[in-house]
Every structure is written in structure tokens, then in C-alpha cells.
Amino acid sequence: MSALEDVDAALTRRVPPGVGVIVTSDHGMVDVPGHKQVVLESEHLVSVSSIGGEPRMLHVYLDPDVDAAEILSRWRRDLDGAADVGGRAETIASGLFGPTVTEAAASRIGDLLVVARGNGAVYDGTAADQRSRGMVGQHGGLTPEERQVPLLRFGAFAR
Known part of the structure; x- marks a missing residue:
């Protein structure tokens, strides 16, 4: 659980110029x-x-x-x-x-x-x-939220 909190906290930091970050998972929640x-x-x-x-x-x-x-x-x-x-x-x-x-x-x-x-x-x-x-x-059910794979883009990969 603490690893997820660490990643969540890291995503609030500014990404340096020229660096791209992609965060994904195997399912939604x-x-x-x-x-x-x-x-x-x-x-x-x-x-x-x-x-x-x-x-x-x-x-x-x-x-x-x-x-x-x-x-x-x-x-x-x-x-x-x-x-x-x-x-x-x-x-x-x-x-x-x-x-x-x-x-x-x-x-x-x-x-x-x-x-x-x-x-x-x-x-x-x-x-x-x-x-x-x-x-x-x-997770594990059939809702659209669970069936879609999240993809977040930051920095150079942000749209």
C-alpha cells in the first residue's frame, strides 16, 4: 500500500523539461x-x-x-x-x-x-x-471503469 502512495505522491511533482512519464496498469478500479x-x-x-x-x-x-x-x-x-x-x-x-x-x-x-x-x-x-x-x-467486475486500462501521460508525453 505504501508503494502506491509513493507513486501517487511522485505524480504530483513537476516533471523536468524533456522528460516524459507514462503510468498505466492492467485494469481499472x-x-x-x-x-x-x-x-x-x-x-x-x-x-x-x-x-x-x-x-x-x-x-x-x-x-x-x-x-x-x-x-x-x-x-x-x-x-x-x-x-x-x-x-x-x-x-x-x-x-x-x-x-x-x-x-x-x-x-x-x-x-x-x-x-x-x-x-x-x-x-x-x-x-x-x-x-x-x-x-x-x-476490481474484477464488468463496469467500464474496471475494463478500461488507465493511461496517464506527464511531461513530454502529456497531450
């Missing part, structure tokens, strides 16, 4: 206020073997031999309005991962995909996941 944070209850973690992804787009991996349709239905009901929840096949068919998804790629997609709406986020409630709740900026 949205601010997630506390009242838009959903923390999953313990009953949501029953039959869940692991959760991956980001709080704005969770990949939920279920235990083998569970009723995935029942779990999908429950998550959809409980997260209605806060997130869109889809199954792996449905999400692939929607084109979210592009027109063609290889078997290798499909095997890494969660059994459930939870995509936060607006500027919300969904946290699994475990101690490890709570660290990221303190970070206002989050």
Missing part, C-alpha cells in the same frame, strides 16, 4: 463503500470447497456430488440485487469469457460465478478474505 459490501453467511460456505477470483467476481467451487442447481438457486435468491449469479455452463454460453472457451479454461471457471452489481462487492467472510475489505478500490 471502482470504489466499494462499506454499505455496498456483502459478506456471505456461513450457510453459503456449506458444500463450497473453495472460492477464487476477486470480491467483484467470485469463482465458487463446489464439493463433488452436491446439488449444484439447489446451491445456484439459493445464491441467486440471497444475492438478488447485489450480484448476478450463474453456473459455469450458463456463464460460458453467455459469451463472458469470449466466443470460444477451451476445456482447459472451462475447468478453471468456478461452478458458480458471482458478479457484483454496480459498485458492490461480495466477500466470503473468512479471516483471509477480510483483509481486502479494508481496501476501498476493488
Whole structure:
């Protein structure tokens, strides 16, 4: 976190003549206020073997031999309005991962995909996941702000 603050502070300084600075990242961010944070209850973690992804787009991996349709239905009901929840096949068919998804790629997609709406986020409630709740900026969702790659130009590269 301090490295980001150092870069932010450096960007406020005047760039010497003849020097150009470009700052970019691999994705954009949205601010997630506390009242838009959903923390999953313990009953949501029953039959869940692991959760991956980001709080704005969770990949939920279920235990083998569970009723995935029942779990999908429950998550959809409980997260209605806060997130869109889809199954792996449905999400692939929607084109979210592009027109063609290889078997290798499909095997890494969660059994459930939870995509936060607006500027919300969904946290699994475990101690490890709570660290990221303190970070206002989050990414992983589908908003234009997250899908665009920021590019800042300073000095000789400024327009």
C-alpha cells in the first residue's frame, strides 16, 4: 500500500523539461463503500470447497456430488440485487469469457460465478478474505471503469 502512495505522491511533482512519464496498469478500479459490501453467511460456505477470483467476481467451487442447481438457486435468491449469479455452463454460453472457451479454461471457471452489481462487492467472510475489505478500490467486475486500462501521460508525453 505504501508503494502506491509513493507513486501517487511522485505524480504530483513537476516533471523536468524533456522528460516524459507514462503510468498505466492492467485494469481499472471502482470504489466499494462499506454499505455496498456483502459478506456471505456461513450457510453459503456449506458444500463450497473453495472460492477464487476477486470480491467483484467470485469463482465458487463446489464439493463433488452436491446439488449444484439447489446451491445456484439459493445464491441467486440471497444475492438478488447485489450480484448476478450463474453456473459455469450458463456463464460460458453467455459469451463472458469470449466466443470460444477451451476445456482447459472451462475447468478453471468456478461452478458458480458471482458478479457484483454496480459498485458492490461480495466477500466470503473468512479471516483471509477480510483483509481486502479494508481496501476501498476493488476490481474484477464488468463496469467500464474496471475494463478500461488507465493511461496517464506527464511531461513530454502529456497531450
